[in-house]
Amino acid sequence: MNKRLQITLDDIAKQLNVSKVTVSKALRGHPDISKETTQLVKKVAHELGYTPNYMARNLSSKRSNTIGVVVPKIAHFFFSAVIESIYDTAFHNNYEIILTASQENAAREIKHIESLLAMRVDGLIVSITQETRDHAIFEKVIKSGVPLIFMDRILDIQGTSSVAVNDREGTFHAIDHAIKLGYTKIGHLAGYPEINIGLNRFLGFEDAMKQYGLPINPDWVIYGGFGEEFGYSGFMKLYQSKNLPEFIFTVTYPVALGVYAAVEELGLKIPDDIDIMCFGNSDVNRFISPSLSCVNQPTDKLGKVSVELMIDQIKNIESFEPQHIVIPTDLIFRETCSKKKFDSYPKASSRP
């Protein structure tokens, strides 16, 4: 910020021989001011190259028109798509977004939230890291009176809202589909059970297995992460047990990609040696070979709903009730998990 380059309301006011209050109001289109004065003020402001100072404006008005966002990762199809939607929705509602990335690091998450609080955002949307266990910082947010909405990866904390997809049902439908195809030996690379998405996706898996009276082999349920590395190491672990399931459901699409990598390295074939489906769509799913069927999360809607709910809470700050919004998912079928089991195992149908 160069020292003396800044044009202020006063500069405009002096030029016009009015008070800076008049200028302030005129610039904001306040009905107090006459058409002509407003026009004149705007003209001069433009000529002088006036740029309002939001820091000053916000300090004195005690609102920032800004929503803080904390996500665990940006370069991830799901998050970047949601983020894009968050920005779009905010833009159309005249809100600014201040985005931060915790990089799956709980300590960093805390720092970012503290910064955002210090920047006096009007509200906070957060998707927690995979290692977040401590609630203290969120209690602080609540105490400070800033509306807090968890998105996708949520924490069950009194006074907060949440926007998420139906992880449990979505997973149920995927497993249900696999079972109807004839699979009975089903595994699950499951993330972390401490995070809602890990837990609920596992529960959906369990629901489906129970529904069909199929046993869950504990060796086939592996925890450990939401990323590609985990998909790779998880599958390797599965393989080393010398007893592969027929079908595997992964908690995220990067985990599935890790499986693809491991499968290729091992010289196996999808879907013949191991069939697969995952939670979450991405640009890769469609192009990968074989293309990957999945549970689709409507990222646009997640972002849009989160921001709209936030704005609603900001505007009704004294009276709003926390809400828990669940957005439905749907299945996208591609090449994986699409063949009847006997198609890939013709011998099965020749049984006496």
Add this chain to the structure above:
Amino acid sequence: MNKRLQITLDDIAKQLNVSKVTVSKALRGHPDISKETTQLVKKVAHELGYTPNYMARNLSSKRSNTIGVVVPKIAHFFFSAVIESIYDTAFHNNYEIILTASQENAAREIKHIESLLAMRVDGLIVSITQETRDHAIFEKVIKSGVPLIFMDRILDIQGTSSVAVNDREGTFHAIDHAIKLGYTKIGHLAGYPEINIGLNRFLGFEDAMKQYGLPINPDWVIYGGFGEEFGYSGFMKLYQSKNLPEFIFTVTYPVALGVYAAVEELGLKIPDDIDIMCFGNSDVNRFISPSLSCVNQPTDKLGKVSVELMIDQIKNIESFEPQHIVIPTDLIFRETCSKKKFDSYPKASSRP
């Protein structure tokens, strides 16, 4: 912001019977203040749940420790990777990032830059939209004294810096490789020539063709965009001319994906009917079938260098010289553009 919940310096000061100046200094670790006082102040601040108010701090100190960023798109492998790197670098240097997305819309880009200016960011990193032609807003930034760095998609404006990859050389090497494989009929889906990346990638293509004395068939050079739709429509146009090149280089990876889609729809085969390579890596390139060779842009470095250069300019605001940094690319070879031409056209080698 709830009215009476805010703890201020004064609250701490009163509690301790010192002045708010002492508290302010203590909190910032100013050497003026004695060890004991500092400790005490920090303790009380913590007990009271004090959260500094950056708006007030920035207003009075006239610095924001904040860098504004404008990108054309977030949900795009290249940008989300660069953004991630920008955030990381900023975080480690104690800067905040305020990111905005222009969505390839020039009017929106202007609005975002104006907001960022009003928020008094200390510097601005921008990657222009594919339709940006007007320089006025950037002149305004320069006049306001805020350092401006263009990243990847740059504009040649006096007083601004730039960080980009060697688009021209990178493309040259890709085409060179294709020619060495035996291709002579080479096409280019080329983006927009008005944007530096479009122009320079075309020039690299031209350089290589010239170097080998190969003619450029104007029907095989198609302009129109940087996205998947353009890849699709561009290839369709190529196909309808009834005279396909053997090899095609696309200006971005989404354009290549569009080509894949068109090729599949037409029942053609890559690389036999048409071979391909693109500028820009992504998570898809590796998994797509056939896997896509490309010119790789080091996204981490782009983000890191941009932020570091920015911080350097902010810290030397009175004396900095605009810089133009070019980051080298490398080629990543996968299944496309990897077979000698006679491998795919065995008849050619059986000529008498």
Add this chain to the structure above:
DNA sequence: GTGAAAGCGCTAACAG
């Protein structure tokens, strides 16, 4: 080592 005074640029509340 500590504090009093002044002010950053703006808006809110009230008067006229």
Add this chain to the structure above:
DNA sequence: CTGTTAGCGCTTTCAC
């Protein structure tokens, strides 16, 4: 319709 008076919460001189 326009202007006056008071801050918002903090940092920056500059005295003591």
